[in-house]
Amino acid sequence: MKISTEPIGSIPRSPELIDAMGAYAAGNITAEEMNRLYNEATLSVIKRFEDTRSEVITDGEQTKSSFITYPIEGLTQLSSDGVVIPFADGHTRQLPQLTGGPFRYGKYAVEYLNNAKKLTAHPVKQAVISASAISLLYPANGIDNYTREQFISDLINESEKDIRQCLDAGAYNVQIDFTEARLAIKLDPSLQLLKMFIDLNNQVIDRFNEEERKRIGVHTCPGGDHDSTHSADIDYADLLPLLFQLHATNFYMEFAGEHDKNHVLEVIKYNLKPGQKVFIGVTDVLNPLIETPIEICELILLAAEYIPIEQLGTTDDCGFSPFADDRSTAQDIAFAKIKARMEGTRMAEAILNKAGMPA
Numbered sequence: 001m002k003i004s005t006e007p008i009g010s011i012p013r014s015p016e017l018i019d020a021m022g023a024y025a026a027g028n029i030t031a032e033e034m035n036r037l038y039n040e041a042t043l044s045v046i047k048r049f050e051d052t053r054s055e056v057i058t059d060g061e062q063t064k065s066s067f068i069t070y071p072i073e074g075l076t077q078l079s080s081d082g083v084v085i086p087f088a089d090g091h092t093r094q095l096p097q098l099t100g101g102p103f104r105y106g107k108y109a110v111e112y113l114n115n116a117k118k119l120t121a122h123p124v125k126q127a128v129i130s131a132s133a134i135s136l137l138y139p140a141n142g143i144d145n146y147t148r149e150q151f152i153s154d155l156i157n158e159s160e161k162d163i164r165q166c167l168d169a170g171a172y173n174v175q176i177d178f179t180e181a182r183l184a185i186k187l188d189p190s191l192q193l194l195k196m197f198i199d200l201n202n203q204v205i206d207r208f209n210e211e212e213r214k215r216i217g218v219h220t221c222p223g224g225d226h227d228s229t230h231s232a233d234i235d236y237a238d239l240l241p242l243l244f245q246l247h248a249t250n251f252y253m254e255f256a257g258e259h260d261k262n263h264v265l266e267v268i269k270y271n272l273k274p275g276q277k278v279f280i281g282v283t284d285v286l287n288p289l290i291e292t293p294i295e296i297c298e299l300i301l302l303a304a305e306y307i308p309i310e311q312l313g314t315t316d317d318c319g320f321s322p323f324a325d326d327r328s329t330a331q332d333i334a335f336a337k338i339k340a341r342m343e344g345t346r347m348a349e350a351i352l353n354k355a356g357m358p359a
């Protein structure tokens with residue numbers, strides 16, 4: 001039996017690319033030159049992915065403004081004073097706020113997918129942002145002539161379109177980035193906010209049939225930005241019973257960065273439903289130390305004591321740089337970790353298959 005292994009999405013941009021993005025924003029290089037650099041960067045990341053012998057790859061999100069903001073690129077009905085996300089190390093990220101309707105995405109993820117598919121013959125996975133994350137753009141005190149109900153209805157349509165376009169364009173699968181799930185418990189310990197998020201995301205997922213839902217997954221993590229997190233102190237025991245109520249098939253979970261791994265595996269075991277598959281993170285994207293394939297193999301063997309092998313896969317804890325300007329992890333470290341994940345997963349697979357063979 002094969003153990004599936006997939007990346008989350010983002011790969012750190014090179015310092016040269018980040019500098020060029022700054023120069024472009026300042027008007028010092030042309031859009032044509034910027035596009036040429038973006039294409040070069042995407043092609044380079046794809047080649048490096050192929051060199052790790054990864055079967056499923058991504059475009060490394062070299063051109064995404066961030067995992068959360070791409071749908072609002074180019075929109076004009078926005079102000080800058082939206083929800084603030086605080087991280088453990090004291091830094092924050094602030095979202096914009098919607099000032100008018102109707103709400104339509106400025107950019108759909110299929111654009112990234114189509115571009116990547118021109119550059120590789122490998123299966124390409126595409127990450128999209130959750131409807132629940134985008135729902136945070138609607139202001140708490142409402143918008144004149146555009147009710148929250150109208151906004152949510154538009155948002156569900158747009159989020160469905162974002163996913164469906166990727167499935168139709170031949171994405172290997174689609175991963176909904178739901179990094180605000182664990183954060184929601186921190187913001188509202190009564191769990192009402194998380195329940196609302198899950199209900200909203202299920203309204204999107206329910207628009208897909210059973211076959212399509214097999215290619216839909218969800219990523220959860222405590223946030224990863226500048227080597228810091230926003231909700232690592234929230235116990236998976238609070239999150240997972242609700243998370244596994246999502247009608248998605250694949251669940252990509254931060255795991256390598258967890259302190260009490262047996263506890264997490266126990267919680268997965270009691271909450272994972274038939275037909276669901278959990279991809280555990282085996283590389284800690286916030287720690288520059290590169291895991292060895294043997295360490296990763298041991299982690300998988302431990303997980304296999306709790307999770308049936310046909311429902312177990314591996315991934316990285318998070319994207320390596322979900323925000324475009326994060327320079328905290330070098331591209332070389334990211335690919336060394338991905339290579340270790342590939343080798344460790346194959347190693348564990350060989351051991352588990354041998355153990356499962358009749359004597």
Ligand SMILES: [Zn+2]
Nearest residue numbers: 179221318319
């Ligand atoms: Zn993440």
